[in-house]
Amino acid sequence: MIDSSMKMPEDILDNKKSWVVWITGLPGSGKSTISRKVQEKLLDKGVKSKILELDEIRRVITPNPKYTDEERDIVYLSLVYMTKLLADCGTNVIIDATGNKLAYREKARELIPNFIEVYIKCPLDICIKREMKRDTRYSPKDIYKKGIEKESDTVPGINVPYEVSANPEIIIDTSKCSIEDSAKAILKFIEEVQEP
Secondary structure, X not given: OOOOOOOOOHHHHOHHHOOEEEEEEOOXXXXXXXXXXXXXXXXXXXXXXXXXXXXXXXXXXXXXXXXXXXXXXXXXXXXXXXXXXXXXXXXXXXXXOOOOOHHHHHHHHHHOOOEEEEXXXXXXXXXXXXXXXXXXXOOOOOHHHHHHOOOXXXXXXXXXXXXXXXXXXXXXXOOOOOHHHHHHHHHHHHHHHHXX
């Protein structure tokens, strides 16, 4: 038997309480490390979130990626739609993805309430050094080297531009700011969004 007179508590129905943070920037800028640190700090406060790491998702959508503009459009629009579905269900999401085209991030902003864009600013030379040492569990290896040596012509920051947003909610320069301080700044902003 179903009792239709029962009502759900208002806060369960209010999906606006969920938020999405897109941590964007060049490969090697520190996106993944910061994403994990933010999630860790949120868990310490009892707040759950899901990290969507584009390099992991790409392995499913395009198992043999060519990194063409058309393929990137498909992958990023899929990422945005996945994120929207999770946010609609009340899940807090951290997107860890370069998103070199402004249009990708603007589409997310258009579709997702409580959207926060965090631009991880970092000089290209530092990104290149970091990328040589980073964990390549999902991401392709030696992308900058391939871009510089012309083995690939689709590397953001080398062969294709990274389009910086005019007004991201947060800008963090990881050449000057620690991972800890970066995560704290993002957490502070999230807490402000959560306030009624």
